Amino acid sequence: MQTLALYVGFGLVTASILCVGAIGFTLQFGISNLFNLAFGATMTAAAFIAYICNAAGLDIWASLVLGSLGAAALSYLLNRGIYLPFKKRTTSLFTLIMVTLGVGLVIQYGIEAIWGATDFSYTLGPGRSLHFAGMVVTTTQLIVIGIAVGAAVVMHLLLRYTRLGKAMRAVAVNERLARNCGIPVRIVADSTWVISGVLSGLAGVTLVMDVQTLNSSTGTEFFILIVAAAVLGGIGSPYGAMIGSIIIGVVAEVSAGFLNPAFKDITSFAILIVVLLLRPTGVIRSVASAKEVAR
Template sequence: MSLLLPAIGFGVVTASILALAGVGFTLQFGVTNILNLSYGSIMTGAAFVALLVSQQGFSVWLAVAAGGVFGAIFSVALNRGVYTPFIRRGTRLFGMIIVTISVALVVQYAIQAIWGASFFSLSGLHSPSIHLGDFAFTQIQLGIVGLGLGAMVAVHLLLRFTTLGKAMRATATNPELARNCGVATDRVIDIAWAISGGLCGLAGVVLVMNVTAFTPATGGEFLIPIIAVAVLGGIGQAYGAMLGALIVGITSELAAALISPDYKDVVAFVILIAVLLVRPKGILSEIAAAKEVAA
């Protein structure tokens, strides 16, 4: 049996996790202009909240929801309590990056101080595999793909068909103009942190469901592919991040199948560099910009 089709199927699972994380990350940057490098650590925090829920005997999907709620609340609190005061004091992009790295370290080591530097697993992850033609998935993986698809559809509906979505896009494009046009940008930014934090939390939990064993550093180690997805699609572009996730997820699995497992991460980054050479602002940035102007 050829490995090509199964690899594409497995790539879709990876893409689903990357899409959840990448869309949250890019949405947050698009609206707030903060490159939040503590994102991976918040994913880990959500995973540990899910672990707490799972240890009480609840369903793993309830644990996923709890992780999402934690991500949303923590992100809003983080923005209000830490990031906003720095911005008010005039801290610029590079300074904010350092602040977010510091937050990432504080969160990671706080988790480590509470839980210890060890490996943890959510319970209830064992499920029979389902074979669909050449594709083979576990039920958990099908759930992850379904969650990823559902979240992407929800983000699409939010951005395209709701007043809030339009306000978010307006804030992302020009916050001052949006404010002058009557958009409550502070509230919009809060909601953007909540949505992106929620996606971050969901991504953190489904990531550790897929890797099965995790540490206080697991989310942080996943940050580079998330940034790659966001940059590939055009930073700040939710649809670009979705497309970027598909490209990175599928090409890395194809590289493992056709070249060598050792090169699965490398190939995805080679594609990233190649795309950025041709389209420096990412795949969808110019298309999105043109649409914003037309709208």
């Protein structure tokens, strides 16, 4: 029991990072109807921006903020400069997914061309380990969980109680109807890409704070878990992303602890495949059904 609690503790930390990333990824799909395979690379870029700030003497929190803002700018520019023109030009799903892939490659290997394949890490303040109900978490990890809970609450308030949030949900379910009701879809989409960029930045930087290594493939490797969480929860649904993240995060760490660390990803991927076979629309299916991801 003791060990189970320990791994669940680790799982909650992973789930927190996943949750922030998965909300961002799923929002992008909901608004723009595309799978942004450059999302992981954006996370890495944010983590490197934070690394530059951190190495220049800023403390980690200021770096976290700057990294997230950088990712927001990058995400906005990607949508406006590349994805949107392509969407106007073609309806081919393949073109869009390959474009996001190409952009992801350029960002990821651009970073590798500059920094090489070396591992970096942040200078964090002195932390200590806290013991709670059999779990062991460091103060940093506790803050990571706090950031995730904060982000989830803010997203919930945004989506439920603001005009922007309601418009985002409307566009995700039926873009044409939303447009006909007078919702400025372009502005909503721009805002969504900025918000999801902030989330990808938060996820990228907190991921590095947790695992304490950063290289050019950090974000892209973690990204697949984010996809798993978003798809499991129901692609396009932010609440689904939260549910999916908790399941994937806890299952990944518990199976890593009890079975074999090497099988950590395999277990979560296997869950994903089973979900795709049995219920391809995921747990919360409203957006996924509207976009006909499965027939």
